[in-house]
Amino acid sequence: MADSTSLKKKSLTAVVWSGMDVFIRQGVQFGVSVILARLLTPDEFGTIALLYLFTGIAGIFIDGGFSSALVKKQNATHDDESTVFWINLAMGVLVALSLWFSAPWISSLFGYPILIPLTGMLALSLMLNAMGSVHLVLFSKRLDFKKPMIISSVAAVTSGILAIVLAMKGFGIWALAWQAVVASLVSTIMLWILSPWRPAFIFSIDSARGLFRFGSYLMLSALLDIAYCRIYSLLIGKFYGVRELAFYNRADNTKQIPADVLSKTLSRVVFPVFSAAADDKEKLRRGVRQVLRGVMLINLPIMFGLMVTAEDVIHVLFGKKWLPAAEALEVLCIAGMFWPLHVVNLNVLKALGHSNLFFRLEVIKKIIGTSFLLAGTFYGVIGIAWSQAAFGLIGFVINAHYTKIYLDYSAIKQIRDFLAVLFISALMAITVHFAESIINLRVYEALALQVTSGVAVFFVLAAIFRLQVIIEVLQLVNRKTAS
Numbered sequence: 001m002a003d004s005t006s007l008k009k010k011s012l013t014a015v016v017w018s019g020m021d022v023f024i025r026q027g028v029q030f031g032v033s034v035i036l037a038r039l040l041t042p043d044e045f046g047t048i049a050l051l052y053l054f055t056g057i058a059g060i061f062i063d064g065g066f067s068s069a070l071v072k073k074q075n076a077t078h079d080d081e082s083t084v085f086w087i088n089l090a091m092g093v094l095v096a097l098s099l100w101f102s103a104p105w106i107s108s109l110f111g112y113p114i115l116i117p118l119t120g121m122l123a124l125s126l127m128l129n130a131m132g133s134v135h136l137v138l139f140s141k142r143l144d145f146k147k148p149m150i151i152s153s154v155a156a157v158t159s160g161i162l163a164i165v166l167a168m169k170g171f172g173i174w175a176l177a178w179q180a181v182v183a184s185l186v187s188t189i190m191l192w193i194l195s196p197w198r199p200a201f202i203f204s205i206d207s208a209r210g211l212f213r214f215g216s217y218l219m220l221s222a223l224l225d226i227a228y229c230r231i232y233s234l235l236i237g238k239f240y241g242v243r244e245l246a247f248y249n250r251a252d253n254t255k256q257i258p259a260d261v262l263s264k265t266l267s268r269v270v271f272p273v274f275s276a277a278a279d280d281k282e283k284l285r286r287g288v289r290q291v292l293r294g295v296m297l298i299n300l301p302i303m304f305g306l307m308v309t310a311e312d313v314i315h316v317l318f319g320k321k322w323l324p325a326a327e328a329l330e331v332l333c334i335a336g337m338f339w340p341l342h343v344v345n346l347n348v349l350k351a352l353g354h355s356n357l358f359f360r361l362e363v364i365k366k367i368i369g370t371s372f373l374l375a376g377t378f379y380g381v382i383g384i385a386w387s388q389a390a391f392g393l394i395g396f397v398i399n400a401h402y403t404k405i406y407l408d409y410s411a412i413k414q415i416r417d418f419l420a421v422l423f424i425s426a427l428m429a430i431t432v433h434f435a436e437s438i439i440n441l442r443v444y445e446a447l448a449l450q451v452t453s454g455v456a457v458f459f460v461l462a463a464i465f466r467l468q469v470i471i472e473v474l475q476l477v478n479r480k481t482a483s
Contacts, residue, residue: 025152030257032160036175037250037318039167046242048118048176049249050110053230054102055122058095060222062088062130067137068350069215076141078200083207085134085199092130099123110237114173121177128184132191139195151190159183217359218350224366228373232384235377248381250318251328258302259339285407288348289417293469295340296418304429305454307333308436312447331385338392341414345399352406361402365395421469424461431457 037045066084070076103119139148163179171178232252236245306313310333311326318325349358369391376387400411415422432454436446 024149025156026257026260028153028156028160032156032163032179033253034317035164036167037322039164040172040175042243042246042250042321044173044176044246045249046237046244046246047112047114048173049233049245050112050115050237050242051106051119051122052233052249053227054099054106054119055126056226056230057223058099058123058126059129060219060226061095062091062126062133066211066215067133068218068355069211070134070137070141073211073214077207079202079204080207080211081134081138081197082199082202083204084137084211086203087208088130088133092127096123096127099126112242118173118177121181125180125184128181128188132188134199135191135195135197138197147194151187151194154190155183155187158186214353214355217355221355221359221362224362228366228369231370231373235373236381236384239377240381244381247322247325248328248384250314250322251325251332251385254313254317254325254329255303255306255332255336258299258306259336281407284348284351285409288344288403288407288409292341292344292414293417295344297421297467297469299340300337300418300421300425301428301454301458303333303337304425305432305451306336308429308433309447309450309454312436312443312450315443316447328381328385331382331389334389335385335392338396341396342392342399345396345403348403348407349399354402354406357402361398365391365398368394418469420465420467424458424465424467427461428454428458 066087070081070084073080100120100123103116106119107113107115136148139145159179159182162182163175166175166178232248233245236248307330310329311323314322314326314329346358349355349361369387372387372391373384376383376385379386397411400409400414403414404410432450435453436450439446439449441449
């Protein structure tokens, strides 16, 4: 019982620090992106977005699933950690060189010569990240997110200021490239300064084999996921141009701001916590249920609210030149509603050690998702957005099927646990939408009215329907404060 209480306290502390880390980093990056969106053109953002698929795949190859394997292995030794470090470093150099030599081909694929030096810059950023990956994993494994919060905040602020200065001085797309490189450089240097861990000059074949058996499936799964999530940049950039890609990417990034705060906080905390509770299925099921109810309480009203205020949000934050992104944002918010559900259910499989099943599921889902994506391409950028929304629902049902098998927590039971929040959030969105259409205000005033009235309506409805999950969350916070 004492171990359970200690784990719960560590988990709550980790959630707070991890949430602050992601919130501050995402907040700074978002603030910088708002300023850069007004200084740079959609074409410049669209051009660098063409590389996201390639750099995303390269980043997964560098890690190789070893980071998750280190987290999963409760008794990992210094030899294990050092082995992973040298593997990541070697892969970082190899992948960076591969990207560098592939740059002319990438450039000819899209017809933009500037992609050659840009690819080299982003390859350098990936290699720098590889040098600090193990340090970051060990912080996560200890549920220590205070130092990573400091590191990511300093890196985001430093790189963001540099990018803004470069953009103001007319460096254009290079402001975005230098932002990525400097963020990686500062982050890696600070990880080495603030972490006492140092690699030994040891490479264990047995350790690499053992970790790879678990991590390889996660690496392949991550490759499938990043390829699917980023392939839109290839399709839109190739068939509709960098300008349309910029608008879609702006919509997707805006939707991902609240989704990333939740999902990245969850991913960094729940996997170590779920792994520690993996031997007690009943305790794990209670934890999964509590996490899911709490995260959907936050995610659903945000996604519904963002959906009905999409046009005003884009106008106020990024300016009128970005308004074509609003329609895609409205649709992508539907996909965003399902995102935390994917994170929770997939971390259950990882925590229980089923990385091979995790991979098989990813193959099935990505085949389905890719067929949706290709079909959506025939209907333009909005068709691609709708394919993401449809896949969000189907992917959740597939993931939840195995949570039902292992924890007796099916998709129906999960939906039942957040159905009240879904209903109240939808009512809030409808109310806000009609209120805004009746009252004729300037865009800034309209957005302020929508946000304040949406929050007020949600809590009034929650009080009327006596939303139980709010009471549970408040009780949990009070117990944490009292302790």
